[in-house]
Amino acid sequence: MDLTEEQRAFVSAVDTFCQRECGTRQQRDVLTNFGAESHNRALYRKMADAGWLGINVEPEFGGAGGGMVDLSLFLEATARGMAPIGGFATTVIAAAAYAKFGTAEQKETILGGVIRGSVEAIAMSEPEAGSDVANLSCKAARVDGGYVINGQKTWCSNAHIADHILLVARTGSVAETGNGHHGLTMFMVPTNTEGLEIRGIDTMGGREVNDLFYTDCFLPASAVVGEVGNGWRQLMAGLNTERIIMGGLMLGTAQRAFDDTLSYVTQRKQFGQPVGTFQALRHRLADLATEIECCRLLVYDVASKVDANPEKMLPREASMVKLKVTETAKRMALEGMQMMGGYGYAKEFDMEGHVRRTIVSTIYGGTNEIQRDIIGKTYGL
Template sequence: MSARRGDHDPGSPSMAIDFTFTDEQQAYRDALRETFKREAGTSEQRETLTAGHTTHHSFELSKTLGAAGLLAPSIGDEFGGGGAGIVEEMILLEELMRRQAPIGAYPVSLIVAGATQKFGTQEQQELVLGNIAAGGVEAIAMSEPEAGSDVAALSTSAEKVDGGWKLNGVKVWISNAHIADRILIVCRDTSSDGAKHEGLCMIWIDPKADGVRVDGIETINGHREVNYVYMDDVFAPDDALLGQAGNGWIQLMSGLNVERLIIGALGLGQAQLALDEGLSYAKERKQFGKPIGTFQVQQHRLVDIATEVELARLLIYKVAADVDRDPTALFPKEASMAKVWATETAERAVNAVFKLHGGYGYATEYPIARQVAHSMVATTFGGTNDIQRNIIAKVMGL
């Protein structure tokens, strides 16, 4: 699970793989664990940080991590990040989920960071990457009511006007739009008359600008996380365009594989959290005069979960190390596999531990109750797992 660079072809089945963290990576993970334990290690602390579980993101904790230099490890140190790689991001994402650290807006900010690092101007990078590294929030808006899995069918328009762009349209399921400093809108240049994959742009807007309305969507998570974003003649200046006009599809696709890896790492952390809770409960809960973990049926359930979690970890970090070795490669098959396996492992793990708790699984005093909804939706975020399987099949020549 190392990011050590080598000359091997990452797609070669004969390549040598180092399954150890470097000393620096181990120290980074230890620092994260210590900080999460100190700042958000108890249910009381987490309840306070989330205003009674009504929000998924604590700016207080996010800024604490930023000030300590623990946030945004893959962002360059010239922008306040760690100057490391994707392996370190996987460490952060796995740990924040496993430790239930309420900085839920960070993963989406990381997706915006990736696009900005690749296509942003110096000024855009200083503004956006610096904000993320310091604990700020950025959002990206792709999905629309009639363009979900088929992102290229989006209809939000961007008309070139004097000094900038005028945007109109509706976006949906936009994570963190209500708390973001900026929203990166994927839209269609009205001057383009090519195929649906042509003429796309990526343009930042201010959520508080005239003509923007952000409405929250109630979900079974119990807190506000996703939103509608309505745009009515919203003006964005020329310097709000990311990359090149009409190049939006290529820019978008260049980052989707890392997005899937990000979601996979979150799934890994959640699966590990479920396993931790299952082991703890199985050792403490007694029935028929002894801990339920002594019953073979429960032992086998937990062993199966532990095996699947370890497989997810190996896959996530292997693909992350491949990305660090060759940041220009897309790894569509491997990233999709990582997303599918890790999120479905999390779903199976949460479900098994929920059942292990019996009736207590319904009680919110047990953390497993809060995990159920999130484990289900993770298989949908970032492209449904059915779409991921289509991608894998296509790469396999099917």
């Protein structure tokens, strides 16, 4: 796609920053505690100071006022540069909900915080409700002056480093509403709220996700984000943002996995010549390069459509972005590992990390099976 001079300069600045601050494996090991942590607060603060974290936040809150294309450029560049800012994705997803539905005070707190480098999280999944959102059971009971929360959330990304959690809880029973998607409400929950326990879940990706336990957790009425009982519709309104964000991130990761593979196969020699010159590898790389470019065109085409009509729901296109880019990134990383042989499996190189990150991308944010179902339904199937 054609970028403006300003956008090209922005991407160049982000590329230069990543190369300087986290361009070597040694730098990234220090920043991430040898891969155990996905987010480095000091590096994140530097990006905040540069004004980049507010790329799509409205100017009235100190942001740049950019659109989805600008945000996608930043996501792709930072993922390609392997910048350890894992908290950014959930932050912009949560911030989008506050921007659309939050009160003036909530917007000032959250959007202003994003500019300064705060991290935000969103809690929706439960032990018995992942893809089946209608089965959410975490309860928000109305009491004098607010609500009391009881229940559990799970797989909450970045809750352990977040300032607030955007909680989706049930304020109306299925018996009352007749539909599990009705009676859900969003709440802004500071992570230091009494009655909230955040417990990390060990994963192959290090410390990323958490169980959340709400025990008689009181929230004032002012904690409600948007309308009581309208949480499902508010969630649906954010799907464009969430799925394109994941597309931008995995596009950058796929490109980095390709670049790392290309670098290896042009240097590694077997039978007296670089392994990349053998047809078996050359053709695989040609196919993968083509697939990545198709993903790039898809991401920025859909991002441009969102910028042209921010209020329009694009369920088919947004799901296509999430499905296509994450599947391509996973394929690229697995193919890269295969082409690098044993070195692709060794922690000495970054490829094994690419594999871990891309595999889980097909699960979070709505599994790719769900994305296929959504796409099929848009065709009346």
